[in-house]
Amino acid sequence: MAFTDIATRTYNHGFRLDPIVRSLLDTDFYKLLMLQLIRDVHPDVSATFSLINRSSSVKLAEIIDEDELRAQLDHARTLRFSNKELIWLAGNSFYGKTQIFRPEFIAWLADFQLPEYELSKADGQYELHFHGPWTHTTMWEVPALAIISELRSRAAMEAHGRFALDVLYARAKAKLWEKVIALSKLPDLKLSDFGTRRRHSFLWQRWCVEALKEGLGDRFIGTSNTLLAMDADLEAIGTNAHELPMVEAALAKSDAELAKAPYRVLEHWQSQYSGNLLIVLPDAFGTAAFLRNAPDWVADWTGFRPDSAPPIEAGEEIIDWWKQKGRDPKEKLLIFSDGMDVDTIEEVYRHFHGRVRMSFGWGTNLTNDFRGCDPDGGHALDPISLVCKVTEANGRPAVKLSDNPEKATGDRGEIERYLQVFGAAGRTAAPVDV
Amino acid sequence: MAFTDIATRTYNHGFRLDPIVRSLLDTDFYKLLMLQLIRDVHPDVSATFSLINRSSSVKLAEIIDEDELRAQLDHARTLRFSNKELIWLAGNSFYGKTQIFRPEFIAWLADFQLPEYELSKADGQYELHFHGPWTHTTMWEVPALAIISELRSRAAMEAHGRFALDVLYARAKAKLWEKVIALSKLPDLKLSDFGTRRRHSFLWQRWCVEALKEGLGDRFIGTSNTLLAMDADLEAIGTNAHELPMVEAALAKSDAELAKAPYRVLEHWQSQYSGNLLIVLPDAFGTAAFLRNAPDWVADWTGFRPDSAPPIEAGEEIIDWWKQKGRDPKEKLLIFSDGMDVDTIEEVYRHFHGRVRMSFGWGTNLTNDFRGCDPDGGHALDPISLVCKVTEANGRPAVKLSDNPEKATGDRGEIERYLQVFGAAGRTAAPVDV
Numbered sequence: 001m002a003f004t005d006i007a008t009r010t011y012n013h014g015f016r017l018d019p020i021v022r023s024l025l026d027t028d029f030y031k032l033l034m035l036q037l038i039r040d041v042h043p044d045v046s047a048t049f050s051l052i053n054r055s056s057s058v059k060l061a062e063i064i065d066e067d068e069l070r071a072q073l074d075h076a077r078t079l080r081f082s083n084k085e086l087i088w089l090a091g092n093s094f095y096g097k098t099q100i101f102r103p104e105f106i107a108w109l110a111d112f113q114l115p116e117y118e119l120s121k122a123d124g125q126y127e128l129h130f131h132g133p134w135t136h137t138t139m140w141e142v143p144a145l146a147i148i149s150e151l152r153s154r155a156a157m158e159a160h161g162r163f164a165l166d167v168l169y170a171r172a173k174a175k176l177w178e179k180v181i182a183l184s185k186l187p188d189l190k191l192s193d194f195g196t197r198r199r200h201s202f203l204w205q206r207w208c209v210e211a212l213k214e215g216l217g218d219r220f221i222g223t224s225n226t227l228l229a230m231d232a233d234l235e236a237i238g239t240n241a242h243e244l245p246m247v248e249a250a251l252a253k254s255d256a257e258l259a260k261a262p263y264r265v266l267e268h269w270q271s272q273y274s275g276n277l278l279i280v281l282p283d284a285f286g287t288a289a290f291l292r293n294a295p296d297w298v299a300d301w302t303g304f305r306p307d308s309a310p311p312i313e314a315g316e317e318i319i320d321w322w323k324q325k326g327r328d329p330k331e332k333l334l335i336f337s338d339g340m341d342v343d344t345i346e347e348v349y350r351h352f353h354g355r356v357r358m359s360f361g362w363g364t365n366l367t368n369d370f371r372g373c374d375p376d377g378g379h380a381l382d383p384i385s386l387v388c389k390v391t392e393a394n395g396r397p398a399v400k401l402s403d404n405p406e407k408a409t410g411d412r413g414e415i416e417r418y419l420q421v422f423g424a425a426g427r428t429a430a431p432v433d434v
Numbered sequence: 435m436a437f438t439d440i441a442t443r444t445y446n447h448g449f450r451l452d453p454i455v456r457s458l459l460d461t462d463f464y465k466l467l468m469l470q471l472i473r474d475v476h477p478d479v480s481a482t483f484s485l486i487n488r489s490s491s492v493k494l495a496e497i498i499d500e501d502e503l504r505a506q507l508d509h510a511r512t513l514r515f516s517n518k519e520l521i522w523l524a525g526n527s528f529y530g531k532t533q534i535f536r537p538e539f540i541a542w543l544a545d546f547q548l549p550e551y552e553l554s555k556a557d558g559q560y561e562l563h564f565h566g567p568w569t570h571t572t573m574w575e576v577p578a579l580a581i582i583s584e585l586r587s588r589a590a591m592e593a594h595g596r597f598a599l600d601v602l603y604a605r606a607k608a609k610l611w612e613k614v615i616a617l618s619k620l621p622d623l624k625l626s627d628f629g630t631r632r633r634h635s636f637l638w639q640r641w642c643v644e645a646l647k648e649g650l651g652d653r654f655i656g657t658s659n660t661l662l663a664m665d666a667d668l669e670a671i672g673t674n675a676h677e678l679p680m681v682e683a684a685l686a687k688s689d690a691e692l693a694k695a696p697y698r699v700l701e702h703w704q705s706q707y708s709g710n711l712l713i714v715l716p717d718a719f720g721t722a723a724f725l726r727n728a729p730d731w732v733a734d735w736t737g738f739r740p741d742s743a744p745p746i747e748a749g750e751e752i753i754d755w756w757k758q759k760g761r762d763p764k765e766k767l768l769i770f771s772d773g774m775d776v777d778t779i780e781e782v783y784r785h786f787h788g789r790v791r792m793s794f795g796w797g798t799n800l801t802n803d804f805r806g807c808d809p810d811g812g813h814a815l816d817p818i819s820l821v822c823k824v825t826e827a828n829g830r831p832a833v834k835l836s837d838n839p840e841k842a843t844g845d846r847g848e849i850e851r852y853l854q855v856f857g858a859a860g861r862t863a864a865p866v867d868v
Contacts, residue, residue, distance in 0.1 A: 005439030163648045167611045173604030177809070214597045375611070 020150045020202060021076045024112065025085050025227040027142040028196055030238030032089070032226065033273065036105045037244070039135050041268050047134035047247055047398070049141055050391040051126060051148070052409060054432055055384035059124030063380075064151045069126070070119065072147045077114045086110055088230050095235075095276045114140055134393065138243060141388040145197040148386060149368065153200045156380035164375045171373040172200075176208060176366075179342045180215035186349050190359035191216065192237040193223040194337050195367030198383060198434065205367045209234070212366075221359065237361070239277050239305070240269060242400050243390045245284040250393040255421050262290055266298060278302045279335060285401045285418055287314060288426035291321045299325035303333030303357070309403035310430065311336045311348045317426070319356060329356040337361030339434050341369075364434035383434045406432045454584045454636060455510045458546065459519050459661040461576040462630055464672030466523070466660065467707065470539045471678070473569050475702045481568035481681055481832070483575055484825040485560060485582070486843060488866055489818035493558030497814075498585045503560070504553065506581045511548045520544055522664050529669075529710045548574055568827065572677060575822040579631040582820060583802065587634045590814035598809045605807040606634075610642060610800075613776045614649035620783050624793035625650065626671040627657035628771050629801030632817060632868065639801045643668070646800075655793065671795070673711050673739070674703060676834055677824045679718040684827040689855050696724055700732060712736045713769060719835045719852055721748060722860035725755045733759035737767025737791070743837035744864065745770045745782045751860070753790055763790040771795030773868050775803075798868035817868045839863045 038045075053060055081089075086106050094100045115132040117140065128144060130137040157165060183189060193212060199205040209228050212220040222235030229236035244265045252258035262285060270278060278301040282290040287309055299322060306314030315336075319329045334356050336348055345360050352358055370381035389409045390398045399410030399418050406429050408415060472479075487494055515523075520540050528534045549566040551574070562578065564571040591599060617623060627646060633639040643662050646654040656669030663670035678699045686692040696718060704712060712735040716724040721743055733756060740748030749770075753763045768790050770782055779794050786792055804815035823843045824832045833844030833852050840863050842849055 005442065008439065161648075163644055167607060167645075170604040170607030171611070173601060174608040177601045177605070210597055211601075214595075 017071050017075060019075045020072050020147045021079070021143040022202075023085065023227050024079050024081050024114075024139070025230060026146070026196070026202065027139065027226060028194075028224045028238050029094075029226045029229065029236035030224065030240055031139060031142060032101070033238065033277070034240055034244060035135065035138060036101060037268055037272050038138060039105065039108065040272065042134055042247065042251075045134045045247060045251065045393055046132060046395075047137050047243075047393045048391050049130040049137045049144075049388050051128035051144065052387050052389055053125055053384065054387065054406075056125070058384050060148065060152065061121040061124050061126050063155050064126070064148065065155075066119070066121070066126075068151060069147070072151065073117050073119070073144070076143050076147065077116075079114070081109050081112060085230070092230075092236075097275065100273070112136075112139070114143070117144075128388075129391075134247065134390075138390075141243075142197050145386055145388050146199060146202070149198050150201045152384075153368075153370075153381060156374075160376070167375045168370070168373050168381075169204075172204070172370050173207070173211075175369065175373060176211055177215065179366075179369075180211055182342050183345065184215055184217075184219065186219070186346065188353065189216070189219040189345075189349060190221050191219055191345070192221050192235075192359065192361055193225065193228075193366060194237075194361035194363040196225045197388075198364040198386060199367035200370060200381070208367050224361065239273075239279040240265075240281055242281065242284045242307075243398075244269070245281075246390050246398045246400055247393040249285070249418070250390075250396045250398040255417075258418070258421050259293065263293075263295055263298070266301070270301075276302050276333075279333070280304045281307060282318070283308045283314075283403045285422040286425065286427055287317060287403050289422040291317065292425075294321075296325060299327050303335060305335040305337060305361075306403075307338045308407050309426065309428070311338065311340075311344065312351050314403070315348070315352055315356070330354075331357070333357040333359065335359050335361060337363065339364070339432070341365035368434075385432050385434055401427070403427055404432070405429045451505050451509060453509045454506050454581045455513070455577040456636075457519065457661050458513050458515050458548075458573070459664060460580070460630070460636065461573065461660060462628075462658045462672050463528075463660045463663065463670035464658065464674055465573060465576060466535070467672070467711070468674055468678060469569065469572060470535060471702055471706050472572060473539065473542065474706065476568055476681065476685075479568045479681060479685065479828055480566060481571050481677075481827045482825050483564040483571045483578075483822050485562035485578065486821050486823055487559055487818065488821065488840075490559070492818050494582065494586065495555040495560050496558050497589050498560070498582065499589075500553070500555070500560075502585060503581070506585065507551050507553070507578070510577050510581065511550075513548070515543050515546060519664070526664075526670075531709065534707070546570075546573070548577070551578075562822075563825075568681065568824075572824075575677075576631050578822050579820055580633060580636070583632050584635045586818075587802075587804075587815060590808075594810070601809045602804070602807050602815075606638070606804050607641070607645075609803065609807065610645055611649065613800075614645055616776050617779065618649055618651075618653065620653070620780065622787065623650070623653040623779075623783060624655050625653055625779070626655050626669075626793065626795055627659065627662075627800060628671075628795035628797040630659045631822075632798040632820060633801035634804060634815070642801050658795065673707075673713040674699075674715055676715065676718045676741075677832075678703070679715075680824050680832045680834055681827040683719070683852070684824075684830045684832040689851075692852070692855050693727065697727075697729055697732065700735070704735075710736050710767070713767070714738045715741060716752070717742045717748075717837045719856040720859065720861055721751060721837050723856035725751065726859075728755075730759060733761050737769060739769040739771060739795075740837075741772045742841050743860065743862070745772065745774075745778065746785050748837070749782070749786055749790070764788075765791070767791040767793065769793050769795060771797065773798070773866070775799035802868075819866045819868055835861070837861055838866070840866045 089101050090106045115136040118129040120127045130140040193209050209223050222237040223229050224238045226236050245262045248265045249258055249261040252261050280301050304318045315334050322329050340362050364383045368383040374381050397411040397414045399414045402408050523535050524540045549570040552563040554561045564574040627643050643657050656671040657663050658672045660670050679696045682699045683695040686695050714735050738752045749768050756763050798817045802817040808815055826832055831845040831848045833848045835852055836842050
C-alpha cells in the first residue's frame with residue numbers, strides 16, 4: 001500500500017495561490033543595510049523603482065498572466081516581518097559584528113509593509129512602477145524581480161507532465177553539480193550566492209545553496225538571501241547597490257554637487273558601517289571617472305566591487321589605483337559579481353590569484369541556468385536580463401551610466417549631462433545576457 | 435509551515451525491513467511461461483539453481499551483510515500470489531492471446547511459495563543454492579538476483595547523505611534520458627525492458643520503465659517484469675531461457691539423446707505456445723551446432739534470440755540459415771538482448787534495418803548504469819555480472835557451453851563431453867561485463 005498524506009494532497013489540489021515570496025526576509029541582505037542608511041540620511045526622499053526588461057524580445061506580458069502577477073504582488077504586500085525574523089536581525093552577528101541594525105530601526109521594521117504598485121501592459125511588456133518614499137519602494141526591487149522570474153518559469157513548465165519535470169530538474173541538478181565540482185578545484189575560492197532576484201524559483205535557489213554548502217565547504221561563504229541565511233545558518237552577504245549613488249546624484253542641485261555625489265554616498269556609508277562592509281561600487285557613473293576624482297580616504301576602504309566592466313580589466317585598473325595610493329593590493333578585496341559563471345570565475349581567479357584578495361558573487365548562472373535542461377527543447381527557461389531600477393528621486397530623473405553603455409539606465413538627456421560631468425573614459429559596450 | 439505526514443515519517447524511522455521483492459510477480463514473465471511447461475512436462479524433476487558471480491573481484495560477502503540478505507530472502511519466501519495477480523494472469527491477454535495460462539496452472543500458483551535456500555560464505559563470496567523440485571527452484575532465479583543486486587546498491591549508498599543521493603539520482607536520470615533521446619531517433623526501433631534481475635533497485639527500474647514509456651512511445655513495446663507490466667498496463671515480454679535445454683540435456687541418457695535435447699525442448703514448447711512466443715534461444719550448446727543439426731520445422735518458428743555471440747555475426751549466421759531453409763528473413767524476428775547498450779543497439783539496428791524484423795531486450799545497461807554518477811566517485815555502483823543458473827537436474831550436472839566460453843557454466847568434465855557431442859565451431863571468447 002502506498003501512503004498518502006490526504007490533507008497535504010487535498011491542500012495541493014485546492015490552494016488558490018502558491019506564494020513565491022513568503023517572507024520579507026526573502027530579499028538581498030544589502031537592501032536592509034541600505035534601508036537603515038536611507039532612513040537615517042534620506043527619510044523624506046521619494047523614489048520610483050521601475051521594472052526594465054533588457055531582454056526585450058521576451059514578451060513578458062504575453063507569457064505571464066496578469067491576474068497571477070497581481071495575486072503574487074498583492075500577497076507580498078500582506079507580508080510583515082515576523083517576531084522570529086526581527087529577533088534574528090537584532091541578535092545575529094553580521095560580518096563579524098553584533099547589533100549592526102540599531103534597535104529603533106528594528107522597531108520600525110516591525111510595521112513595515114511593501115507599498116502599492118502600478119501595473120499596466122505596453123507592447124507585450126509589463127510596465128511595473130513603485131512610487132512612494134524611498135524607505136519603502138526600495139524594498140520592492142528583489143521580491144518584484146523574483147516574482148516575475150518565477151512566474152515566467154512556471155509558465156514555461158505549465159504544459160509539462162510530472163515525468164518531464166522530473167527529467168528537467170534531474171538535468172538541472174546534474175548540470176549544477178558539474179559546476180560545483182569544477183569550482184571545488186579552486187583551493188582559495190570564496191564564493192557566495194547572489195541569485196535571489198533572477199532565480200528559477202525559491203525552492204530551486206534553496207537547492208542551489210545546499211549544493212554549494214555540500215560541494216564547496218569553506219569555499220562557500222554565504223548567501224545574499226537573508227531568509228536562506230537565517231534558515232540555513234549561513235552568513236548573509238552584501239553591502240550596497242547603485243541606487244545609493246543614483247539617488248544622491250539625482251538630488252544634486254548643480255553639476256559640481258553631481259560630481260561629488262559618489263563620494264558623499266561613501267561618507268554616509270562609513271558613518272554607519274565599517275570593516276568588511278566598506279566595499280566601493282565604483283561604476284555607477286564610470287569607474288575611470290570615479291577613481292580619477294576619488295579622495296585619498298577611499299583607498300582605506302576594504303575593497304571594490306566592479307560590476308559592469310570586463311572583470312580582469314576592471315580589477316587591474318583598481319589594483320593600479322591602490323598602488324598609486326600607496327596601498328598593498330594583497331590586503332585589499334575585489335568582489336566579482338557581474339554575470340559570472342564557472343568559466344569566468346576560473347579565469348578571474350587564476351588571473352588575480354596571489355595578487356589580491358578575491359570573492360565572487362554568483363547570481364543568475366547559479367540559480368537560473370536551465371539552458372539545455374528542458375526535455376521539450378526550446379529556450380523558455382533560459383534566463384533573461386531583468387532589472388528593477390530607481391528611475392526618479394524627488395521628481396528628478398535618476399541615471400546610471402555604468403562602464404557598459406548597454407547597462408545604462410535613465411533619461412537620454414540626463415545621460416548626456418552626466419557624461420559631460422563624469423566623462424566617457426573606459427566605457428566599453430558588451431552584451432548583457434543575464 | 436511545512437506539512438509532514440507524521441505516520442509515514444514514524445513508519446520510515448521504525449520499519450525493520452524494507453523489502454526488495456514485494457510480489458511474486460516481480461519476476462521475468464518468461465519464468466511463468468517456462469514454469470507452466472515445466473509443470474506439464476517435467477513435474478517430478480529436481481533441479482538446483484546456484485548463484486554465480488562472474489565479477490569475481492567484487493567480494494559480495496564483504497559488501498552485503500549476511501543477516502540482511504537472509505532477511506530479504508526470508509521475506510520473499512513469505513510472499514504468495516494475490517487474488518488480484520492471479521485474476522490478472524488468467525484474464526489478461528499476452529502476446530495477443532487470452533488464457534495463455536491454463537486454469538489449473540493458475541489454481542496451482544495460488545499455493546506457490548518459494549522453497550528453502552542454502553546460504554554460506556567462501557572466499558569473500560556467497561554460496562547460494564536452491565535445491566528442490568524444478569517447479570519451485572526455477573522461481574528463485576530472478577528474485578534472488580534482484581535482492582543481491584539491490585542490497586549491493588544499498589551498501590554502496592549507505593554512507594551517503596541525503597544531498598549526495600539527490601545528486602546521484604539526478605545524474606543517473608539525466609544519463610538515462612540522454613540514452614532515451616538517442617534511441618528515440620531510430621524510427622523503427624522495438625525495445626523492451628529486460629533489466630529486472632540486475633537492476634539497481636525496484637524503484638529505479640520503475641523509473642526507467644516510465645522513462646522509456648515517456649520518451650520512446652510506440653518504440654517501447656513492454657517489460658519483462660510481470661509486476662510492472664500489470665501495474666503500468668504494459669505488454670509482458672519474454673519467452674524462454676537456457677534452463678530448458680540445460681535440464682533437458684542433463685536428463686539425456688546417452689550422447690545421442692543429448693544431441694537431440696535442444697530440439698526436444700522446442701517440441702515441448704510448441705505444444706504449449708504459438709505465434710510470437712515461438713522464439714528460439716540457439717546458443718545453449720553453441721549456435722553453429724544448433725543450426726547445423728536443426729530439423730527443418732525449426733525454420734517455421736517466428737524468430738531467434740542470439741544471446742552470447744557477437745550480435746551482428748550471430749544475426750548474419752541465422753539469416754543465412756533461414757535463407758538456406760528457403761525462408762524470407764524479412765518475415766522473421768531477431769531479438770537482441772545480450773549486454774546491449776545504446777551504442778550496440780544503434781549499430782545492430784543500422785546493420786540489419788530493412789533486412790529482418792528486430793527487437794531489443796535492454797537489461798543491465800538500462801536499469802543499472804550508475805557509472806560516473808556517484809558524487810564520491812568510485813565504482814561501488816557499477817554493474818557486475820551476476821547470474822543464477824541451474825547446476826544440476828535429478829542429480830546430474832547441468833552445463834551451458836554458450837557461444838562465448840566466458841559464459842560457459844558447469845562441471846569441467848561435462849563441458850568436455852558436451853564439446854565432443856556439439857563441437858566447438860563458432861565459439862569465441864569475449865569479456866562479460868554485465
